[in-house]
Amino acid sequence: TPEPKKAVKKTPKRLKIWLLMILLILVVLGALIYTLPKDVSVPDLKGMHKKEAVQLLESQRLSLGKVTYQYDARYDAGCVTFTSPSKGTTVKQRTKIDLILSKGLPKKAFGDYRGRDFSDVKRKLKAQGVKQEKQYSDSVASGEIIAQSISPKKKVAFAKTTVTFTVSQGQNFEGMIDLTGYTLSEAKEYARECGLELVVKKASSSKKKAT
Secondary structure, eight states, X not given: OOOOOOOOOOOOHHHHHHHXXXXXXXXXXXXXXXXXXXXEEOOOOTTOBHHHHHHHHHHTTOEXXXXXXXXXXXXXXXXEEEEESOTTOEEETTOEEEEXXXXXXXXXXXXXXXXXXXXXXXHHOOXXXXXEEEEOOSSSOTTBXXXXXXXXXXXXXXXXXXXXXXXXXXXXXXXXXXXXXXXXXXXXXXXXXXXXXXXXXXXXXXXXXXX
């Protein structure tokens, strides 16, 4: 005779539903715990370019906040000079970090120095490496600036600017002969050959007789 089949115990349907619900709740709780913002320290971003700073913030799950610019001689243009909150401050992940980026050195119009005394200009300018070139001039007094390599209206950072001034040495008398004893016509001919302008000043050579 065939043996009687053993009865297979079936898990109640309601129990299965409860187990699935508990498992789902555990998964959701785990995801929430993982995504909850954790405490992190604001990294040191000073001296970094904006792109590098943003990448570092994102690696710490921090967000970029407001970006402003200001002149700063310590850092190149586009580099971070300050953060808010400051470096080392403990914040929650997803916190927005404000950045201040350098605009570099302040710039202003160079100015027109032509016709001014080079020695005075050199003392007043705070530029680095002021150079001078000398050329002869009949119309500009010795020591005065004839020309400059930078346009007067061009905006520059004086601390990182090099300018070349052309400075007058006055009239060039080198190589000229002594015209004493020459007649006026001979002096004019010499001036013409040398490309010089002859200025004639007449003076009386007669002496008053004693009475």
